[in-house]
Amino acid sequence: MNEKAEWLDLAQEKCANEKSGLYYVFGGIRTAVWEKWIEFKHEWKKITASSLISPLLYMLALGWGLGSMVNTGDRPYIDFLVPGIIALTTMNTGYNSVSVSLNVQRLYERSFDQVIISPTPIFSYIIGQMIGGALRGMYAGVLILLLSIPFGVSIHINPLFFVVMFLNGMLFSALGVLASVIAASHLDISRFSTFVIIPMTFLCNTMFPVERMPAAVGVIISCLPLTHTSRLLRGIAYGESINLLSILFLVCLLAAFIVLTNVVVNKKNNL
């Protein structure tokens, strides 16, 4: 008998015989979050550096460079800008960290096959990916808060600020999952970003008030989630009361994305 094969003679502890469906649901979420953590652990230096570059440039170019020419009432423009940058960064980080990674796993490394054939429900794994993406978004958001200190930014932060960051990250991670499942190639992911993410980056109340847009365009932009996130974060940062309808809007949109993603995943014959 091969000594190395003794593992097969060990007590046949069937790993999950008595475990319920709910066990696998929570297990799937935990596994996906753990997977995102491992990704982060290996690449944290690159992730941190890349999370800082764009916000730093925005703060330098817009906050310092153009800021003095922008009228935002009785507050300095940098105070207006930072919540907007946090909103767009949690969006970008949430979306990219999930869509790119999942797309590579699905189409190139094909390691997503292991998720499909495993007993873990795909739906729970996807929820875990969204949570992992949201946490990465929050990490980038916190980095910007730290980065804004030398710029003399004076804003209020409370737990709700972090809740909104998480919600925004989760929402766009969900969009990232959806894009990665639909995408037929890696190029589709960047196309989706070009047509959906980049326009929101600049237009959704991030760098200038949406009220300055032409009325018709303003109505459309008010329907986009990033506009609500920017408004919520800025409201908290200014110490003002926040619009609960905006939170409700984000939660409903997140629920819609989760349902839609689940439908698409279940309908696809070949993932």
Next chain:
Amino acid sequence: MIQIKDITKKYPKAEQYALDKVSLEIGTGEAFGILGPNGAGKTTLMSIITTLSRPSSGNIFVDGELITRKRNDIKRKLSFVTQHISIRKDMTVREVMELSGRLSGMSGRLIREKCDQLLEYTDLSDKSKNCARGLSGGQQRKLMIARALLSDPEILVLDEPTVGLDPHARRKIWDMLINLKLRGMTLLLTTHYIEEAENVCDRVAFINKGKVSDVDTPFKMINDLGKYAADVFEENETHSYFFPEIQDAEEFVSSTDKMIRIRETTLEDVFLNKMGEGLGREA
């Protein structure tokens, strides 16, 4: 037991069926091989059995239960080693194993315990902290097999498990598979290395253009064709003639002055003969 019933698969825009009413039964503890040329439908069938892909029609039952993507109780019995390398290459060997264990619902303690044993079994212990990207092709394949065994499956499905490996690595994997078979694991594998099927499988099926043509033991198939083969080089190519007894083959040799080599018939002869692209004609 795996029961494959009338599985049909047609890809969108494809003119032909990838699988055309394929039905097979694989017994518990059996090593079953599916042989066929490239594009025959082997990988499609494996993908459907493991729920990676959905059939256009037909059903697959494992121990009498219909297998679908949502049946985690049935999926727990199965592990799959894909034809392509399907591991996260940015993870270390141990992390690849841990991810698989977590997806199978295993506890951390059990994952660590089995991971150590399996990495030793597959000679990857000293690579456990290495990034999977840095492993050779053979080591990546071994890692995929180790990963598939982690959850202690009852059925191991392997799609071309030794493709692209050197002869030494290939034989090492065959030994692993034979070892698993001897311990009662059900093996279902596709290969176009006929020698692999002959060495490992109790029964084989031939598949071509989406249709299963023959199912039997390699021994019976070889006997049916003729246990002995005489290779004759004529008209710039080798033609094989098959005989039930060696005396018949020797008699054939003595009747001609051409260059002839007598040998034992292999499953490859049967395969080539059945696929219609054989080297020669039956005697």
